[in-house]
Amino acid sequence: MNPNEITSKLKPLVDYFLELAVFEWGLSENTLITYRRNLNSYILFISEKNIDDLTKINSHFILEYLLTLQKRGISARSLAQHLSTLRGFYKFLYDEQIIDKNPIDGLDTPRLSKKLPHFLTEGEIEQIFKVAETSPRNKERDLAILELFYSCGLRVSELTHITIHDLSLNEGMLRVRGKGDKVRIVPIGNVAIEKIQNWLRIRETGKVKSSAVFLSKTGKSMSRVTLWRIIKHYAMLAGLSDRVTPHTLRHTFATHLLNRGADLRVVQELLGHSNISTTQIYTHVSVERITQAHKNAHPRA
Template identity: 45%
Template sequence: MTSPVSSADPAALAAETALVEQWLDASWMEKGLSDHSLSNYRRDLLQLAQWLLAQRQYGLAGCHRGDLYDYLADRQKQGVSARSVARQLSALRGFYRWLLREGRISEDPTLRVERPKLGRPLPKTLTEADVDALLRAPDTATPLGLRDRAMLEVLYAAGLRVSELVGLTLTQVSLRQGLVRIVGKGNKERLVPLGEEALAWLERYLREARAVLLGGCASEQVFPGRGGAVMTRQTFWHRLRQLAVQAGVHKPLSPHTLRHAFATHLLNHGADLRVVQLLLGHSDLSTTQIYTHVAQQRLRQLHAIHHPRAGNPRPKMGSDKHDTDGEP
């Protein structure tokens, strides 16, 4: 296990800390790293320095590839996740490339050290009942609640990114055709149908609430913020969390939650993967394929519950004259 800081030679550890701080200063100047990133990198490097001093009796500049393999294996034995190990290795690569560039080492020990394999996480999603509860949460007797209901309906019906939703302008919406024209990542344009429910709430909001919320201000935004300004993603995210609490939805939420639900529910109901790809605006089908795993999980659950040979006990054939399971 990694030795505690107090077990290392204080003078040696101070020298290692000074070296790490030099690299952090250089990285901040070159890349403008955030305080959070700098703090993580500092911790990652000092953990290795501490291990080297205790296990090898030399510091970061003396590290060899074999040392890194032993250290990373030690970290994984301690229960550190593969994702954390991969992040630490990324910090080490940057540090040793800097040492090599500065002429302080002759060989980069991180070369040919492979990242641990990371399983691609399944997107967090909501059930259809969760979504229904969330959509019903706003108080539509008020202009603000009517706006929130329309925003949620449009977000879920069209599978928009939050940035696409808050940036939506009046010229991008065709109420007559029931479509929204979205300019997504890479300035790629797509047309997405809204569906009757979302269209009805959007029309009602535009008719009854938008002008009230604007209070005489001019705005091209479909869902403007205060004073007609563009609503921020953070403002919408704050409202979404409040509404989730009201709806009794206590699952983990993210700004993409309803977008994930949109894709998963479409696939659960038999939509073609390439259609979902077009609706989401994914340039690569592999990006969309992650949702098939979520849908397959749901299919397995339904199969386990309803299929007669999925492991659920059934009456034997002929055991009950009223048994109708054998009907075609």
């Protein structure tokens, strides 16, 4: 395969990767433009180096590319952004079995201050449920989806894989298969249990071609893209930002628990984080809110 064939092969893969990134991560238009620009820059570098086989790309090649960018005078933040783009792209290539080994594994991202996760207030999340209650179609299914996201803090990929056998509604528990096929047991709130029961009664009367809890109108398991669209739909009906995604509800779940006094280790377990440092970002949100409340309320703040 010559270098031109490599670039021709990569460009449609970039398009598919960015399409998935929009639906799964809720990328804004500006971020999408940045990702595409970063990947186009990388593909040009591959072409300039006459790479004719993807298997020839290793961590040393990635470092060479990053050093080239650094010599051009880009900031540490932009460099980290390029690496983050490549990390996501190569994970996609590996997950899709286009490559056998991820060349970016082990490369460290330049240390930067972490961006605080976007979450909804308790009033905003209630507004989403309120508009969903008035939905003329799929109300029971969509309410169950919304409640599970918010009640259990699930990733969108986790919710798509929940089957009837994972539910233990009498015990109020749910079995979740997370990243790396790690299984965790999480409690389901009473309101969520009620909504799930309502949906299951309707589910039995329609087409059922899968053991998945949430089915499309064809009776098959719902896709991640469809779930993303459902969340976006109700968020916009509620007058909220069009950047609300399933992951926003996961952030909201964690933030609300900590705001109401939940232990950090418990939240870590519920989210399925292998490292507590990942969970600690939510403590910054809670501390920030407490500090602001103190400034607003205390006469000597």
